[in-house]
Amino acid sequence: MLDIQFGADYYPEHWPEDRWETDAKLMREMGLGVVRMAEFAWTRLEPREGEFHFDWLRRAINLLGKYGVKTVLGTPTPTPPAWIVENHPDVLAVNSRGMRVSFGGRHHNCQSSRVYRSHAVRLLEAFTKEFRDNPHVIGWQTDNELGNSHDDLCHCPSCRTAFQDWLRDRYGTVEELNRRWGTVFWSQEYDSFRQVPTPAWNVTAHSPSLLLDWKRFHSDLVCGFQQFQIDIIRKNCPSHIITHNFMGFFDLLDYYKLAEPLDFVSHDQYPTGFFDNPQPGKTPSALASSLDLMRGLKNKTFWIMEQQSGPTGWTILGRTPEPGQLSLWTAQSVARGADCVVFFRWRTCAVGTEQYWHGILPHSGRPGRRYGELKETISRLKPVMGEFRGALSGAEGAILYDYEQNWSLEIQPHHPELDYIKQVQVYYDAFHARNVPLDFISGDRDFSPYKLIIAPLIYLMTPELEDKFASYVKGGGRLVLTMRTGVKNNDNVCLTERELPGRSGDLLGLEITDYDCLRDINRAVSWAEATGLSAEKWCDIITLRGAESLAEISDGWYRGNPVVTVNGAGKGKACYVGTEPNGALALKLADYLIGEAGLEPLARQADGLEVIRRRGAERDYYFVLNHGPEEKGFTPPAGWEPLSRENGAVPPYGFRLFTLRR
Secondary structure (H helix, E strand, O other): OOOOOEEEEOOHHHOOHHHHHHHHHHHHHHOOOEEEEOOOOHHHHOOEOOEOOOHHHHHHHHHHHHOOOEEEEEOOOOOOOHHHHHHOHHHEOEOOOOOEOOOOOOOOEOOOOHHHHHHHHHHHHHHHHHHOOOOOEEEEEOOOOOOOOOOOOOOOHHHHHHHHHHHHHHHOOHHHHHHHHOOOHHHOOOOOHHHOOOOOOOOOOOOHHHHHHHHHHHHHHHHHHHHHHHHHHHHHOOOOEEEOEEOOOOOOOOHHHHHOOOOOOEEEEOOOOOOOOOOOOOOHHHHHHHHHHHHHHHOOOEEEEEEEOOOOEOOOEOOOOOOOHHHHHHHHHHHOOEEEEEEEOOEOOOOOOOOOOOOOEOOOOOOOHHHHHHHHHHHHHHHHHHHHOOOEOOOOEEEEOOHHHHHHHHHOOOOOOOOHHHHHHHHHHHHHHOOOOEEEEOOOOOOOOOOEEEEOOOOEOOHHHHHHHHHHHHOOOEEEEEOOOOOEOOOOOEOOOOOEOOOHHHHHOEEEEEEEEOOOOOEEEEOOOOOOOEEEEEEEEEEEOOOEEEEEEOOOOOOOOEEEEEEEEOOEEEEEEOEEEOHHHHHHHHHHHHHHHOOOOOOOOOOOOEEEEEEOOOEEEEEEEOOOOOOEOOOOOOOOEEOOOOOOOEOOOOEEEEEEEO
């Protein structure tokens, strides 16, 4: 297991070589133990086809190694150089309007192109063999943020052929595709797979079934693009670790599949958001959920490969982190499962697109406030991180997070503001506010370790998942299903055998024969004495078939209609939420579920503070984080021993660390 806790993303090719040793000394003084390098350096590694220049990188690696800094190398496949594009312009991607993109950015390549892959194989074979025996190189990052810059995907002839071949593998015959997609609609029946288009721009809209399979295909294509790189690295560098830097709730790819062949996942964490996002940035709960999702992809700890270390920006800048925030965000990443935090970037670049994506050091290269703050943070965290390396949260509740549900609702969201990820976040926020940890899990995971599973918007339903839900509840679990459960089958075609929510209606004890898309209003909700509750975006009109109503609509033509229900089945209970709850309703539901499932908040007297646990073999480690600009008092529960040098109140943008022997 790697004994490395902190590092930085370093670009020696951007700076004079006589500066490198100064950087190495400053890294050692700061407490850094690893750098990521070379993920965008293709032209410096291979300026002309087959002409490899590795000497400069070897010198940088060995110099850093002399100061105790190891290296993770990035495969530079996101930046095909101009000489490849000049000789093979068809390696450039084609957008949905049929326009070939230009050279000049990154990820401008088509990932199905055999020509492009042949160039990548040549470089990676030479690159991995060159550094496989270097004692300072510990591993590899595949590409960089796979899927980034491909929102419009690629519609070139190569991708169309690859898509058609993927469909043939999935359906076997074009007749089976026609049957399952329902291509009789609008006379879209195909005589051969070669007639099936990519969903390029057209005058109306493509079939929802075609669109969902296109998203599946593209995810598989990118996962395959990563896999051929992994195969080369495993062959030539069998003792090295392999990871990739993920992007939280980025939804173009199925991250469970992308994560599967990696030793561990890494993540890029930017708390203020990006320069084009609303400022001042993401909520503490949104930051927490991204980290928890990374932990859930493989049910293990992870690295941060890019942790924000200054204001972000390309053409427009984001907010500058206030004193203490860089430290706080670093602690939050560690608390939620990061065994190593690598800061982006070491020094703010003076050239190119990211001149204002600030690093630990400013343009001048002189250590300042950010360097000092992070150096102090490392001195606090590094001595104890080895004690809980590999430790998870010990969560007893989970959210089922599914990429295909998200894709299907992106295709047909019903309400213009309905968003799968945002609705997942509504439920997560409520438990985060109560300091009750949740894991993110896929539908393939074993449900039995969890007392509670929340499964929002299971729009695509399979008989296997229906049976799994029923077995979980009857065995004693608490399950929450929501609006739009069981609407379609896995081909994105509406189910017609029963009223909604299909066979899950037996488990839930209800039936849905009507619904209302709340386009211009919300509906008031009553639940005991609670106030400020409302139903948003959607409301199912529910007929009870044995379930008990917990909350009802209290205005409009379906006043009195149940909106939150519970039904006993076997040893467990299944709840149904027939709307998107507002924050107050989500909190009321969370409080009910916490009591019903027997979940325990990590700390009950922690108003406005985020409390996080990493569960070691003999001890639990608790982080108490203050995301606000004012000091907040905190009295630790009985048995908690402080590990931080400071005691008492938690300062603005500060954190405290405690341990509890079990």
